[in-house]
Amino acid sequence: MDIPLETLRSTDLFVGLSNDEITKLVERGEYRTYRAGETILHAGETGRNLYVILSGQVAVECEGDEALCQTPIVYLGAGQSFGEMAALDAGPRSANVRCVSHEAVLLILPGVLLRRLCDEEGSIGCRLLYNIARDLAFKLRHRNLTGGGG
Amino acid sequence: MIYKVSYVVLGGLPGIIRNQTKPPTVGEQIEIGGHLCEVVEIVELLPPQGDYAYLHATCRPVEVSSAE
Numbered sequence: 001m002d003i004p005l006e007t008l009r010s011t012d013l014f015v016g017l018s019n020d021e022i023t024k025l026v027e028r029g030e031y032r033t034y035r036a037g038e039t040i041l042h043a044g045e046t047g048r049n050l051y052v053i054l055s056g057q058v059a060v061e062c063e064g065d066e067a068l069c070q071t072p073i074v075y076l077g078a079g080q081s082f083g084e085m086a087a088l089d090a091g092p093r094s095a096n097v098r099c100v101s102h103e104a105v106l107l108i109l110p111g112v113l114l115r116r117l118c119d120e121e122g123s124i125g126c127r128l129l130y131n132i133a134r135d136l137a138f139k140l141r142h143r144n145l146t147g148g149g150g
Numbered sequence: 151m152i153y154k155v156s157y158v159v160l161g162g163l164p165g166i167i168r169n170q171t172k173p174p175t176v177g178e179q180i181e182i183g184g185h186l187c188e189v190v191e192i193v194e195l196l197p198p199q200g201d202y203a204y205l206h207a208t209c210r211p212v213e214v215s216s217a218e
Contacts, residue, residue, distance in 0.1 A: 010152050010169055015202065057166065059183055072164045075183045079154065079169025100183050138204065141195060142156040142167055145206060 001031040029109040034099040041097040048111030050087040056104025087111030
């Protein structure tokens with residue numbers, strides 16, 4: 001799959017990285033297209049991959065009582081990342097994530113890459129972690145604005 | 151410029167976070183998880199940084215009239 005560099009540059013994860021650095025990272029990941037209704041992540045499962053949405057929309061849904069979880073927590077669109085919690089702490093996935101647009105194109109990066117980059121290429125690793133932290137802060141602000149409901 | 155926008159929908163529907171190359175405008179209609187919503191207010195959520203602007207848009211669901 002040939003994704004234009006400007007599309008990759010418009011994702012939060014790659015803010016502050018050079019074109020060469022972005023290309024190097026993307027070469028270590030893979031692209032995948034999901035169809036409407038397809039589940040991308042299941043809550044509770046293990047996995048450390050980090051997902052970047054290049055196009056389309058996904059729904060982040062809680063796990064548990066079906067009656068309580070009929071409404072997604074939030075939708076995420078182009079440029080957003082998810083799966084970062086497990087990528088960082090190796091814990092179980094905290095939510096279900098499902099494709100809700102006709103299709104969604106994602107870049108999937110191995111979570112171990114983050115740690116490796118911090119050890120071997122500190123400036124890139126530091127920038128990625130900063131971008132992830134900033135994105136998590138934005139998600140928290142969004143959640144606060146919704147009163148915790150979406 | 152990239153606009154990172156937190157869309158919040160009045161009435162309890164889930165919102166969306168997405169990046170876009172054009173700023174949202176009041177009156178614009180967007181689709182959020184299959185629901186059509188209209189933007190009613192836009193405020194700056196955070197100061198811009200580099201090529202990024204951080205906005206918060208409040209939306210209301212658009213009722214689609216039935217042609218039955």
